[in-house]
Amino acid sequence: MAYNRLTEFIDKLEQAGELIRIKTPVSADLEITEITDRVSKLPHTRNKALLFESVEGSQFPLVVNLYGNPQRMAWAMGVEDLEELNQRLAKLIDLKLPKGMGPMMNRGMEVFDALRRIGLGPSKTTKAPVQEVVISNNPDVNIFPILKCWPHDGGKYITLTSVITRDPGTGTRNVGMYRVQVYDGQTLGLHWQRHKGGKEHEEAGKLRNQQKIPVAIVLGGDPAAMWCGSAPLPPGIDEFLLANWLRGKPTTFVKCVSQDLEVPANAEIIIEGWFDPNEHRMEGPFGDHTGFYTPQDLFPVMHVTAITHRKDAVYPTTIVGKPPMEDLWMGKATERLFLPLMKLFMGEIVDYAMPAEGVFHNLVIVSIKKRFSGHAQKIMYGLWGLGLMMLTKAFVIVDADVDVHDTAAVAREVVNNVNWRRDVTVVDGAVDQLDHSAIEDSYGGKVGIDATRSTRTEFLNPYLSPAPIPSDKLTELVGSKWCETHQTLIVALDKTHLKPRETMHKIWELCPDYNVIIFDAFVDINNLSDVVWRALGNTDWRRDITFSRDTVDHYASGDLPRSFIGLDATSKTAEDGHPRGWPEEIFMAKEIVKKVDEHWSAYGLK
Numbered sequence: 001m002a003y004n005r006l007t008e009f010i011d012k013l014e015q016a017g018e019l020i021r022i023k024t025p026v027s028a029d030l031e032i033t034e035i036t037d038r039v040s041k042l043p044h045t046r047n048k049a050l051l052f053e054s055v056e057g058s059q060f061p062l063v064v065n066l067y068g069n070p071q072r073m074a075w076a077m078g079v080e081d082l083e084e085l086n087q088r089l090a091k092l093i094d095l096k097l098p099k100g101m102g103p104m105m106n107r108g109m110e111v112f113d114a115l116r117r118i119g120l121g122p123s124k125t126t127k128a129p130v131q132e133v134v135i136s137n138n139p140d141v142n143i144f145p146i147l148k149c150w151p152h153d154g155g156k157y158i159t160l161t162s163v164i165t166r167d168p169g170t171g172t173r174n175v176g177m178y179r180v181q182v183y184d185g186q187t188l189g190l191h192w193q194r195h196k197g198g199k200e201h202e203e204a205g206k207l208r209n210q211q212k213i214p215v216a217i218v219l220g221g222d223p224a225a226m227w228c229g230s231a232p233l234p235p236g237i238d239e240f241l242l243a244n245w246l247r248g249k250p251t252t253f254v255k256c257v258s259q260d261l262e263v264p265a266n267a268e269i270i271i272e273g274w275f276d277p278n279e280h281r282m283e284g285p286f287g288d289h290t291g292f293y294t295p296q297d298l299f300p301v302m303h304v305t306a307i308t309h310r311k312d313a314v315y316p317t318t319i320v321g322k323p324p325m326e327d328l329w330m331g332k333a334t335e336r337l338f339l340p341l342m343k344l345f346m347g348e349i350v351d352y353a354m355p356a357e358g359v360f361h362n363l364v365i366v367s368i369k370k371r372f373s374g375h376a377q378k379i380m381y382g383l384w385g386l387g388l389m390m391l392t393k394a395f396v397i398v399d400a401d402v403d404v405h406d407t408a409a410v411a412r413e414v415v416n417n418v419n420w421r422r423d424v425t426v427v428d429g430a431v432d433q434l435d436h437s438a439i440e441d442s443y444g445g446k447v448g449i450d451a452t453r454s455t456r457t458e459f460l461n462p463y464l465s466p467a468p469i470p471s472d473k474l475t476e477l478v479g480s481k482w483c484e485t486h487q488t489l490i491v492a493l494d495k496t497h498l499k500p501r502e503t504m505h506k507i508w509e510l511c512p513d514y515n516v517i518i519f520d521a522f523v524d525i526n527n528l529s530d531v532v533w534r535a536l537g538n539t540d541w542r543r544d545i546t547f548s549r550d551t552v553d554h555y556a557s558g559d560l561p562r563s564f565i566g567l568d569a570t571s572k573t574a575e576d577g578h579p580r581g582w583p584e585e586i587f588m589a590k591e592i593v594k595k596v597d598e599h600w601s602a603y604g605l606k
Helices: 006-015 030-041 070-076 083-092 103-118 198-209 223-228 241-245 326-345 376-386 387-390 409-417 471-479 500-510 527-537 589-601
Strands: 017-021 048-053 062-064 133-135 157-159 162-166 173-176 178-183 187-191 212-219 252-253 262-264 270-284 297-309 350-353 363-368 394-399 424-430 443-450 482-485 490-493 515-520 546-547 565-568
Touching: 006 048, 006 070, 006 212, 006 223, 030 048, 030 062, 030 589, 048 394, 070 223, 070 326, 070 363, 083 326, 103 409, 162 198, 162 223, 173 198, 187 270, 198 212, 198 270, 212 241, 212 262, 326 350, 363 376, 376 387, 376 394, 376 424, 387 424, 471 482, 471 490, 471 500, 500 515, 500 546, 500 565, 515 527, 515 589
Parallel strands: 017 048, 363 394, 394 443, 490 515, 515 565
Antiparallel strands: 048 062, 133 297, 157 178, 162 173, 162 212, 178 187, 187 297, 212 270, 252 262, 270 297, 350 363, 424 443, 482 490, 546 565
16 A cells, blocks of 8 residues: 555554554653653553654654554555565565466566556656755754654664665665764764665765765655665665555655755655765764664764755654664564565575564574575575675574474574584674674674574484572572573673683583573563573674583584583673673663653553
8 A cells, every 4th residue: 555645654543543642742852762662662552653743842743653563564564464575575576487377467467566566667746745845045954853862862863764875876776764863953964884875875975086975864755665764675776666566656756956866755854965975973872772872983974955844744753772662563574575585595494583682683583494414504604695684693593393483482492402512603794883792893703503403313312301400509609690491591690709701610510401691780680581682682602602511513423411502691891802892771861761650641641
C-alpha cells in the first residue's frame, strides 16, 4: 500500500488503536525520550506510537515510535505480517524455471508487476506538497521540535532521516538513515560511519576536489520510503527502488529549491544544504542503540541553505538506547526482507535472527541444512563476506530444525553441542564503528560458534551432566552475586579485589563443567536480557575469552575432556588491554524520571 503522506499512516494507526495523541505540553529536552523509552519497552498490546501535539518552543507536532511493534512495522511496509516480506521477495527472485505455460505466464506477470512498482523511469513534478512553505532567507532548523535525547548528548539530534547525496563522480544516489547533530540553526553534523554510502561520497568528493557537495535531509513521507535509508543495500543500488517495490508505486520527486538534488515530493520536511568533504567538526557524544554513548569524533559539517515543508507538517523522529526500542522492529524488517537474498547466495541457509540483545551487529543466529563437517564454517565465512554482514561480531550456527527466533532453544543447542575447544572459529576483522569493546576502532575479534550436531561418529555421544556446584566454596571465592543458567555461571565481580581471568580458572577448579561470564559488580545478574546484552557488547572475541582446557583446536580428539569458555564482559581500561577508553552507559537524569512519574496520568498513558 502506498501512502500519499505520513499523516495517512498516522490516521491508520489511530483508527487501529495503535497511536496515542498526547495533548499535554511536553519538552523536547529529555522529557519526550523518557516517555517514549517507557512505552517502547511495554508489551506489544500497550506499546503505541505517540503523537505529541504540543511541544514547547515549536508549532509542529512530533510523532515517534511509528515502527515500534511488529504490527506497525508490517503495516509500514505494506504487509500484514513481516514474514510476508520474505515470501514476496523469495517468490520474485526464485531462479527455478517455471514448468508449463500457466506458471510461465504467472512469472511474467510477477516480473511485470515488480517493474510497474519500481517504475520504468523517474516520476517528477514541479509542484510538491513538501514545498508549500519555502524558507531560503536565513533558514533555521530550530523551528522544529528536535530532541535532545539523553542527558549527556552533545546537543539536539535529528534522527529519523533519509539523507540524500549523489556520488560526485558517477552521480549515483545514496539514501542513508544517519543521525544529524544540530550545532546551530544553519550548521549540522552528518554522522555517517566509515562503512556507509555517505562516507563513500565524501571520499569521492575529496578525490575530485569538490568543495561543495549537495545534501538533503528528508523527514517524513511514505513510511516504507522512510525506512529504506536503513536498508543495507549493495553500493550503487538506489534505496528508492526498494521503497517503490514495497509501496507498490514509484516515488514522485521534485527538485530542491537551492541544491541540485531531487527529493520525495510527498515528504513532510526537507532540509537542503551542502558539505565540504575536507571540513570536519567534533560530533557527539550521542546515546546510541548500543546502550552506551558514542564518543566524540570528527564528521562532515552540513551548511543549511533552505528549508521547505508542508503547511501542516508533522515532525517524525525516533529514539535509540538500551534495547528493546523502536529500531528493533526496523531491524526485524531488514532481517525478513533480506533472508531470500542470503539464501540466493547460500542455499543451505534456512533462517536467521538478530536478537534484540545483539543490537543487530553483535549476534546473528543462523540455521542451516548441514551436510558435512565444516559446513558451519562455510556459512560463517560466507556471511562475513556479504555486505554489511561483515560487521557481525558473533555468529551462532544451528541445525535446520532449530527455531532461531527461540533464544532458549538456541541456548540449549549451544549447551548440548558445543565443545569450546573444537567448535569455535575466532577471527579478526571489521566491526561496527559503534563497537566500543573492539581492540581498535572498527577492528577487533569476532567469533563463529558451530552449535550444529556433529556428523562424526566419535563425537556423537552426549556430554555428561555437570557435577553439582559447590555453592559455599564458590560464594567464598567470588561473593554472593552469582547464579547459574544453561550450564553457565554468571558472576558479578569486584575487580578491585579479583581479576576476571584469574577468577575464571579458580572457578573451574571448583566447577570444571561450566562456562563462566564475569561482569562488573553493579550488574543485575538476575536480569537475563541485560546480562546477554552486556556480554555481547562488552566482549572482544580475541582479547576477552579464556578456555578451561587448552585453546582452540578444530582437530582435537573426541577422547579429550570437553572444554568450556570464559568471557570477561566487564568494563575495560588500558590496564585490561583497552587503551581506547570505555564509553558511558546511558541513564536518564533523575529529575526527568521524577517529572515523567508525576505527569504520567496527564499524558493520557496507562
